[in-house]
Amino acid sequence: MAKEIYTKYKMAKYLRKEALPTALCPGCGGGTVLNAFANAIDQLGIDPRDLVVVSGIGCSAWIASPYFLADTLHTTHGRAIAYATGVKVGLPDKKVVVISGDGDLAGIGGNHLIHAARRNIDITVILVNNFIYGMTGGQVAPTTPFGAITTTSPYRNVEHPLNIAETVTSAGASYVARWTTFHVYQLIESIKRALSVKGFALVEAISQCPVQFGRRNRMKTPTEMLRWFQRNSVLISKARNMSPNELEGKIVVGELVNREKPEFTEELNSLIEEVSKHYGLGDNNAD
Amino acid sequence: MGWVITMQIRLAGFGGQGVILAGVILGDAAAIEGLNVIQTQDYGSQSRGGHSIADLIISKDPIYDLIVTKADVLLALAQLGYDSTKESLREGGLLIVDTELVQPDREFTGAPFTRIAEEEVGLALTVNMVALGYLVAKTNIVKKESVEEAIRRRVPKGTEEINLKAFRIGYEEGTK
Amino acid sequence: MRYPFPVGTVDFIQGDEAIARAAILAGCRFYAGYPITPASEIFEAMSIYMPLVDGVSIQMEDEIGSIAAVVGASWAGAKSMTATSGPGFSLMMENLGYAIMTETPLVLVNVQRSGPSTGQPTLAAQGDLMQAIWGTHGDHSLIVLAPATVQEAFDMTIKAFNLAEKYRTPVILLTDAEVGHMRERVYAPHPDELELIYRKLPANEEEAKYPFGDIHGDLVPPMPVFGKGHHTYVTGLTHDEKGRPKTVESEIHEKLLKRIVEKIEKNKKDIVDYEGYGLEDAEIVIIGFGIVTRSAMRAVKELRKKGIKAGLLKLNVLWPFDFELIERIAEKAGKIYVVEMNLGQLYHMVKEGANGKVPVELIPKIGGEIHTPKEIIERIKDNLR
Missing domain, CATH: 3.40.50.920 (Rossmann fold)
Structure with missing residues (x-):
């Protein structure tokens, strides 16, 4: 039996009640992203029955599954986009959304991310980037800032972080944006655009993990992390006129790209039509 | 050459001579006649120029032996193919060669298939069909008509007639 | 329905080609693959045939992605397949386990070559038997079929789809480079001669609430595929009958795994063939x-x-x-x-x-x-x- 939950939160109708309260730590940015996603769905008037949400492994993957009330496919580590590719090709009329973390989608699953963007398949990816492997205990991620402390870089991180949004832009996505959990309204607007664009769309949501990242990097509380996002964020329009030195350590936010390009499942379907027309199995050429 | 229950046939040449297509067509003809047949191939990793071997086992019984161990018929279209396969021809087996390209060191029959393809058919590429026609005439493994049907099914569209012509010229040569 | 190859007649084709044709006759309409010797001919044949039967064949970035896409397409409702050989088979083990745990029907063809590692790419072997049965981690069960002739490769591909759909499980067709590459005479049945099985779907909204519940007492839950408004919940985590993660409740894990194993074991008589x-x-x-x-x-x-x-x-x-x-x-x-x-x-x-x-x-x-x-x-x- 579903648990009775008393709430005035309007977005609760999009959530699986029996999975609440969420298992996210107090102060986690995951709730903000979940809220932004639910608001985007609500504002666009998308019926959750027309949604399939796919996720991988990690705290951010839980935003989609178990919390979101839709057909949900909670898959293996890093593979969510590859699974989503099969779902989208099978159900081209549905909105297919992937919600997962940086370690999942850009670390172990980085190759799937790049190639899905290259194909420009109509999948919306909400990538929650908290700079860390949170669920497994705060290990260094491909997004961890240079010099940061993690449990597997206890002295300092000697690697450089991957610029996910820029990488996906280069790979050929139709739509790419980056915001932080400080920029809630912008985040909602970008998720709405990502859901409306025909093609591969990525919204990189920089998010706070005060427990596993902030605590070890002089930002113990969620507010300290949000303040860091606020102070360090630079709008892309402004960033274009800044030197690499000036941009060092900054978070470039805004819409990186929004372009029309042929979309993968539409191309597949027009190929089927083309092939049937030219080589089709009409009545006279049975074999 | 009389029919035994099972025939092992090996076709050898170099890549680009169409040896494997000839093998597939011969196998298809056997399948059309309701015979059991398997066809396997062996070739160098290059698509052109390396050795190329097509093996066929055609049988009235179910086929349990999958490897040509003692070939009843060996067709060699190039010295390279002959040298690497001659040991597999059984004692008393039938050796067919392109007489201008292969110098065998045992009893053989054959004709200048490549020259016939160039001069009589007008297309050197059809050497495989000329040789196949010759082989079918000499061995009677399958009916001429079955091979013709297989050729129509297997060669690239638009090349049916020239391939059939090559096969028939080779077949004529084999009946001489 | 017309087919882009002869049916109801004999043909002289390679094992790989036979597998592709049989899959299409069995109703397969989604294929995802990655090139590998000696299985590429299956993929190439699928690429030619699929658009002609209103199906899709796509190339993924690796074999991990191939089987992932196949699982996704299966939940989207399509009969789905991938094919590979040793090195790719190793990569597929991760998501094969996911398919077992989420009871996803699919067919995985392994055209075996010599291993370990890159081994002998063009030569036949039977070294992947234990991996086919036990390759993915954790307790599990699945179905493994092995053809010896091109005709069997054809017939067993159809059987593989039927078993996958009937028991909601991945089925492995374990063949080899020799069967895959040799040509033999094959009888391809006319579709009217075939008995095809399709997965059991929930009869009503109530049944759809239990994607992993033995609600019919036959150990095989109806599959509430995506896109029908069921809000189906699928996870590789240990889950209850409704699909909800239950990761520390030992009795739920035991009940789930025992059913996944027993649906194969208790139907042994139906599945086994020799x-x-x-x-x-x-x-x-x-x-x-x-x-x-x-x-x-x-x-x-x-x-x-x-x-x-x-x-x-x-x-x-x-x-x-x-x-x-x-x-x-x-x-x-x-x-x-x-x-x-x-x-x-x-x-x-x-x-x-x-x-x-x-x-x-x-x-x-x-x-x-x-x-x-x-x-x-x-x-x-x-x-x-």
């Missing part, structure tokens, strides 16, 4: 699967000509494994030989089945060549001296 030759009076029984049973058959016939009472047991299904069948044979035979193109994998299962009742001896071969009948005969005759 062919026997001369088993009635055989003193020596050769047991094997796939291509090598053809050499073994010749060996048995030759031995019988020499007055030696030999027999052959050709296993068409390798999992679930019919241990009882092996025991029954062991009770009658004087000796069992296991012929396989590896250093001993089926051997261990046969030994377990024989249960010490009769000596079991291995005739292994590796390196890419099939045992010749002569090699098998000589080994057996040596022991008779």
Whole structure:
């Protein structure tokens, strides 16, 4: 039996009640992203029955599954986009959304991310980037800032972080944006655009993990992390006129790209039509 | 050459001579006649120029032996193919060669298939069909008509007639 | 419905081609793959045929992605397949486990080549048997079929789809480079001659609430595929009947896993298939699967000509494994030989089945060549001296 939950939160109708309260730590940015996603769905008037949400492994993957009330496919580590590719090709009329973390989608699953963007398949990816492997205990991620402390870089991180949004832009996505959990309204607007664009769309949501990242990097509380996002964020329009030195350590936010390009499942379907027309199995050429 | 229950046939040449297509067509003809047949191939990793071997086992019984161990018929279209396969021809087996390209060191029959393809058919590429026609005439493994049907099914569209012509010229040569 | 290849007639085609055609006849409409010798011909054939039957064949960035997309498409409602060989098969183990845990019907073809690692890409082997059965981590069960001829590759592909749909499970078609690349005469049935099985869907909204519940008492839950408004909840985590993660409740894990294993084990009679030759009076029984049973058959016939009472047991299904069948044979035979193109994998299962009742001896071969009948005969005759 579903648990009775008393709430005035309007977005609760999009959530699986029996999975609440969420298992996210107090102060986690995951709730903000979940809220932004639910608001985007609500504002666009998308019926959750027309949604399939796919996720991988990690705290951010839980935003989609178990919390979101839709057909949900909670898959293996890093593979969510590859699974989503099969779902989208099978159900081209549905909105297919992937919600997962940086370690999942850009670390172990980085190759799937790049190639899905290259194909420009109509999948919306909400990538929650908290700079860390949170669920497994705060290990260094491909997004961890240079010099940061993690449990597997206890002295300092000697690697450089991957610029996910820029990488996906280069790979050929139709739509790419980056915001932080400080920029809630912008985040909602970008998720709405990502859901409306025909093609591969990525919204990189920089998010706070005060427990596993902030605590070890002089930002113990969620507010300290949000303040860091606020102070360090630079709008892309402004960033274009800044030197690499000036941009060092900054978070470039805004819409990186929004372009029309042929979309993968539409191309597949027009190929089927083309092939049937030219080589089709009409009545006279049975074999 | 009389029919035994099972025939092992090996076709050898170099890549680009169409040896494997000839093998597939011969196998298809056997399948059309309701015979059991398997066809396997062996070739160098290059698509052109390396050795190329097509093996066929055609049988009235179910086929349990999958490897040509003692070939009843060996067709060699190039010295390279002959040298690497001659040991597999059984004692008393039938050796067919392109007489201008292969110098065998045992009893053989054959004709200048490549020259016939160039001069009589007008297309050197059809050497495989000329040789196949010759082989079918000499061995009677399958009916001429079955091979013709297989050729129509297997060669690239638009090349049916020239391939059939090559096969028939080779077949004529084999009946001489 | 018309097909882009001849049906209801014979043709002379490669094993790989036969698998592709049979999959389409079985209703497969989604294929995802990655190029690999000696399985690429399946992918190439699918790429040509699929658009002609309103299906899709796509190339993924690797084999991990291929099987992931196949699982996704299966939940989208399509009969789905991928094919690979050793190196790709290793990569697929992760999501094969996911397919087992989420009870996703799919067909995975492994055209075996010699391993480990890159090994002998063009040559046949049977070294992936244990991996096919036990390759993915954790307790599990699935179905493994093994063809020995191109005709069997064709027929077993159709059977693989039927079993996958009937039991909501991945089915592995374990073939090899020899069957994959050789051409043989094949009868491709007309679709009207085929009995095709499609997955059981929930009869109503109430049934759809239990994607992992044994609500019909047959151990196989109806599959509430995506896009129908069921809000289906699918996860690789241990889950209850509704699909909700239950990761620390031991009794839920036990109940789920036992059902996944039992739906295969308890239907063994329906799934298992084998062919026997001369088993009635055989003193020596050769047991094997796939291509090598053809050499073994010749060996048995030759031995019988020499007055030696030999027999052959050709296993068409390798999992679930019919241990009882092996025991029954062991009770009658004087000796069992296991012929396989590896250093001993089926051997261990046969030994377990024989249960010490009769000596079991291995005739292994590796390196890419099939045992010749002569090699098998000589080994057996040596022991008779």
